Amino acid sequence: MYRLSMETGLTQQTIHAWYNLKKPAVPSIATLEIICEAFGITLADFFTESNLIEVTPQMKEFYDNWCALSSQEREALNNLTKIILDNKR
Numbered sequence: 214m215y216r217l218s219m220e221t222g223l224t225q226q227t228i229h230a231w232y233n234l235k236k237p238a239v240p241s242i243a244t245l246e247i248i249c250e251a252f253g254i255t256l257a258d259f260f261t262e263s264n265l266i267e268v269t270p271q272m273k274e275f276y277d278n279w280c281a282l283s284s285q286e287r288e289a290l291n292n293l294t295k296i297i298l299d300n301k302r
Contacts, residue, residue, distance in 0.1 A: 220251040 214228045230238040
């Protein structure tokens with residue numbers, strides 16, 4: 214609860230209310246969006262039931278940089294990555 218509070222700016226009391234079995238509370242969509250933004254995921258990711266991986270800050274930085282590239286630059290980077298991996302084998 215502490216980490217979620219620190220990452221989102223939501224109060225610990227609010228988060229605690231979600232876990233309180235005596236009178237459960239449900240966060241609003243706006244609150245869920247705040248939570249998702251803090252953890253770098255979309256609402257769709259939040260509701261996905263597949264196996265999600267935790268994205269490290271380094272992985273997010275790589276992805277953000279990749280998003281800023283043109284399609285040709287992305288393809289070149291992908292090819293470079295394949296070459297690096299092939300040389301490791």
